[in-house]
Amino acid sequence: MSHGLAIRLRGVVKRFGEITAVAGLDLDVPEGTCVGLLGPNGAGKTTTMKMLTAQAIADEGELEVLGHVLPGDSKAARAQCGVVPQLDNLDVTLTTEQNLLVFAHLYRIARAERRAAIDWALDLANLRDRRDTRVDKLSGGMRRRLLIARALVHRPRLLLLDEPTVGLDPQVRQELWALIDNLRSEGTSILMSTHYIEEAQRLADTVTIMSHGSAVAVGPPAELVAKHAGAEAVEVYGPPARLTEVEGVARAQGLRTRRTGTSIAVLGNGHGLDGERRPANLEDVFVLLTGEEIA
């Protein structure tokens, strides 16, 4: 692989009947980096993830994973990938260890190395003392860790994470972030789809923001913020009527605004506005680029 990319997509299109889920997507994941795929629900993230394992076949465009051209060479690519799905699909009547054993077979780990690979994955997920526990007796956080361990048992070069921390409490989420960050520092390439801005900001070297099936912005989180949202924003709180008024004033000054639900954020320095000053962030970029309306 000469270009040093773990994933390379060019002009990828995927249609479901009348609906175009992915519309000309370009995406690069340089080897050894973590790329966050950020976008609102329905932006095409999950479809993109499915195409990377050939569980959805693109209608147009080029897809390359670890140097293998999809869908033709997908099996060779899949052998070197680990996938953490959004929905927990562990075998719940099996033990932690049995789940790992099954995947050690599915990912063709040689007999002599199987034992060590399973022990390694148990340690990684901090589940060694739960090896004989049935999955339906594990806590939600443990199940997520097992799901990640299962994806890593064969030491993949590329890890695909689909909304890895959705529905988890903050402690568990931080624990998983540490785990993912550690993998990245050891050289595993990671593509992570998420709609948690904070997750992308903390873990991703570069972020691709998707909207309506294509990339609308690509870059390191800090650069995207500087480029699209500027240095700071003023957050004004108040009753809805007040927010509408502030919105009008700011727009009259040529400033960009976005609603946050309880406040209105005015990007730029917002002279004379009575509110809280704060640095601009990735969420500002996200909402500005993907729109405020919920599809």
Place this chain on the structure above:
Amino acid sequence: MNGRLERSALSGVLVREVVNFSSFWKSTTFSSTVQPTIYLVAFGFGFGSLVSQVAGYDYVDFVATGTVATGVLFSSVFPAMFGTFVKYQFQRTYDAILAAPVDVEELVTAETLWIAARSGLYGSVPLIVGMVFGLDPAWGMLTVPFIGFLAGFGWGSCGILIAAIVKSIDGFSYVSSALLTPLFLVAGTFFPLTSLPHWAQVLGNFNPLFHCVQLVRHASFGWQGWSDIGHLAVIIGFGLVMWRLAIVFLQRRLID
């Protein structure tokens, strides 16, 4: 995207099935043993008190061998239907397996082989139960697990095909009442086809289960030469067609 079947992919899927089976083999073994026993007792004593001989066989012998096919059907088509549906719809197991280096063709083949092996084993239970009720052992009966395996391969594939086609799990009610029940009754299991109207006899010849019943009876009471080759050919042909169809339809269902 059908390629060749890789041994390591097949064994990976098989390992998953075998390890899972270790957590529910007791209930499966219980039902596979108790069900044919009930049929044998109910039909054997029920009808057996009215008729002693059917188509030249003692009725207990007739039912014991017929129930083998029932056992094969129940341990193949139903587990395949429900297992497949639950694995792709509710447990999302197939998402995980297909993300690994396993293709749909390998997935279907390995799961069907496993169902076939179970059918060969559980399908033979009625013979053993029958022996308790007076069925005489015969050397030919040693081929029954293999007949059960081949028939189970076809019916297992058929179950996967059904699961790949139905829109929801409720669809299974139509399939089992309108398709599987008549197939299971009009197969010469509990009464010979010759007692049916001519048109039903002709239809019965298209029932793969009928050929399984015939083959098991001949294995137990004496081979019938070419006609048994014919029965075997039908069972194998049915298996091959169902296997390929199951792959095509499950591929359509699982790969967007």
